[in-house]
Amino acid sequence: MGFADLLNDVGGFGRFQWIHVTLLSIPGLLMASQNLLNNFTAGMPGHHCTIPNRTSIASSQNISQSEVDDRELLRAFIPMDASGTKLSKCTRYVEAQWHLLESNASVIGHQANFSELETEICLDGWTYDKTEFLSTVVSEWDLVCTLRPMKQMSQTIYMGGVLAGAIIFGGLSDRFGRKALLIWSYFQLATLGTCTAFSPSFMTYCIFRFMTGMAVSGVILNTVSLKVEWIPTKSRTLVGTLSSFFFTFGQMVLAGIAHSLRDWRKLQVAVCAPFFLFFLYSWWYSESARWLVLNRRSDKALKHIHRVARINRKPEMVEKITLEVLECHMHKEVQSSKTTHTAYDLIRTTVMRRISLCLMVVWFSTSFAYYGLAMDLQKFGVNIYLIQIIFGLVDFPAKLVALGSLTFLGRRITQGTCLLMSALMIFTNIFVPTDMQSIRTTLACLGKAFTSASFTCIYLFTGELYPTVIRQTGMGFTSTMARVGSMAAPAVLILEEMLPALPSIIYGGAAVVAGIIAFFLPETLNIPLPDTIEDVEEKWASKKLDAEKQAKKEAVALREMKKGAVEGDGEITGLNAL
The missing domain is CATH 1.20.5 (Single alpha-helices involved in coiled-coils or other helix-helix interfaces)
Known part of the structure; x- marks a missing residue:
């Protein structure tokens, strides 16, 4: 007997579980917005050096605006880039070169002398194209040219916050409970995320983004545990996969909101302010009864179980399930809970050590490959709002396939296969010519879909592998590696200057290694959740x-x-x- 038997007695996956899981999953619509927000708030608009009094200078040369359009006029002030097809983004001529406005034949004749013309940096700032974005943090604080790396740094800082949150909130929720930390995380995300929109400087913006990232970790980790710990064994696969669809659909929601607003401050408020609503209704949640019993608060656990029985229309179980019955079902777990657990317990015993080391690699590589493909959507040369929607759409069939695999083949095979298929898409893309952009985009979408399915599996898998007494610590510890991967992914793109295919080789190689290692993890299909470290050792030695x-x-x-x-x-x- 165990807690799983009690769940079946009070209705299994009944009305309470449906409401509970739905309310916990709805914030997932905006969780994707937090992680992928940088694609839009830090979008790189077209830009060139600002030329003060350009029109009046042209008039002094007897050149009217009607004679040449604005772009043609800029050729007298802005040199062309290395490709010779676009205006330079970071330099301008020291003196206007009016002879470049002559006929094309004359211009071609002068091309050999372009490199000899004296240029300078953009002393008067930049003019930004507002076709795709009205305002971004890039245009707000001129994060272009020499300051361009600051754009990627803002995302790295955010992911650093997610990393810190995984470490801090993982341990705290095992000590103070899942519900309390989830409520706080909602409030922190809503407050600091909204405050980010009013940042007066880039430094302030980065600080708020770091704190918001911490809250995002708190929401994700505690949401997963509250779902898993109130769901019967046979329902975990279906619920875990369907819940991930909220995140997938959220990617398309983000594209729609971003396209409607196109101003980074308004977009920031739009995706963070709703968490005030989630904060208000989160008080309805029931704390994990497993956690309460294991922390010697069986009386409160009993109240929550009685509440679940009433909502599931099993009022007769309120009388049958007493404190003695509850403690009898979880006697072994209660005895184990008298021992104080720390992060060292994740590697102290043989099976726990194997699980933790394997999960660290899988979490890192999944996140590393995912954000290597999902960030910086502008590189695909397609409308950024459209590519975000496409990325979301391809996730649906991939996750449905993963659902079938998780249900019939198990977690281990699904996890390893998703990572290996992702690697295959990444490696294949290396050999596709750059001019075949549609094929390259398709392969990137498929690779991202498989990594997204891998994320769905790893959240469920990790929650099932670690015991209740240290589940949140384990989730926080292993998902920390995912945050390291998400921080490292943008940095790898710098290696394109050495060899264009090198980032893809690294992303794909990491996915291959993790895919192989995933097969060394124990299988958890249709196995009750372990509550103690001894359970883990007995089940999977x-x-x-x-x-x-x-x-x-x-x-x-x-x-x-x-x-x-x-x-x-x-x-x-x-x-x-x-």
């Missing part, structure tokens, strides 16, 4: 260890038999002597 234990038992039994035989011989000899 290797056959070799079992054989060693059995051999030791047999050796001890043999010694006892020999000892008994010797003592028996001694008694017989003594009797004969008498």
Whole structure:
């Protein structure tokens, strides 16, 4: 008997679970917005050096605006880039070059002398194209040219906050409870996320984004645990996969909101302010009864179980399930909870150590490959709002396939296969010519879809592998590697200058390694959640260890038999002597 039996007694996956899971999943619509927000708030608009009094200068040369359009006029002030097709983004001529406005034939004749014309940096700032974005943090604080790396740094800082949140909130929720930390995370995300929109400087913006990232980790980690710990064993796969669709649909919601607003401050408020509503209704949630029992608060756990029974229309179970019945079902877990657990317990025993090390690699590579493909959508040369929607759409069939695989083949095969298929898409893209942009985009979308399915699996898988007494610490510890991967992914793109295919080789290689390592994890399909570290060791100890234990038992039994035989011989000899 265990807590899973109690869940079945109070209705299994009943009305309470439907409401609970739905309310926990709705914020997922905007969780995608938080992680991918940089694609829009820090979008890079077209830009060139600002030329003060350009029209009046042109008039002084007897050149009217009607004679040449604005772009043609700029050729007298702005040199062309290395490709010769676009205006330079970071330099301008020291003196206007009016002869460049002559006929094309004359211009071609002057091209050989373009490099000899004296240029300077943009002393008067930049003029930005507002076709795709009305305002971004890039145009707000001129994060272009020499300051261009600051754009990627803002995303790295945000992911640093997510990393810090995974470490901090993971341990705190095992100590203070899932519900309390989730409520606080909603409030922190709503407040600081909204304040980000009113940042007066880039430094302030980065600080608020870091704090918002911490809250995002708190929301994700505690949402997963509250779902898993109130769901019967057989329903976990379906619920975990369907819940991930909220995140997938949220990617398309983000594209729609961003396209409607196109101003980074308004967009920031639009995706953060709704968390005030989530904060208000989160008080309805029920704290994990498993966690309450294991923290010697069985009386409160009993109240939550009675509440679930009433909502699931099982009022007769309120009388049947008493404090004695609850503690009887979880006697073993209660005895184990008297031991204080720390992060060291994640690697102290053999099976826990194997699980933790494997999960660290899988989490890192999944996030590394995902954000390597999902960030900086402008590189695809397609409308950024459209590509975001396409990225979201391809996730649906990938996750449906993953749902079938999780249900019938298990977690381990699904996890490994998703990562290996993602690697295959990334490696294939290396050999597609750059001029075949549609094929490259399609392969990137498929690769991203498989990594997204891998994310769906790893959240469910990790929650099932770690025991209740240390589940949140384990989730926070292993998902920390995902945040390291998301921070490293943008930095790898710098290697394109050395070899264009090198980032893809690294992304794909990491996915291959993780895909292979995933097959070394224990299978959890249709297995009740472990509540103690001893449960983990008993369920998933290797056959070799079992054989060693059995051999030791047999050796001890043999010694006892020999000892008994010797003592028996001694008694017989003594009797004969008498």
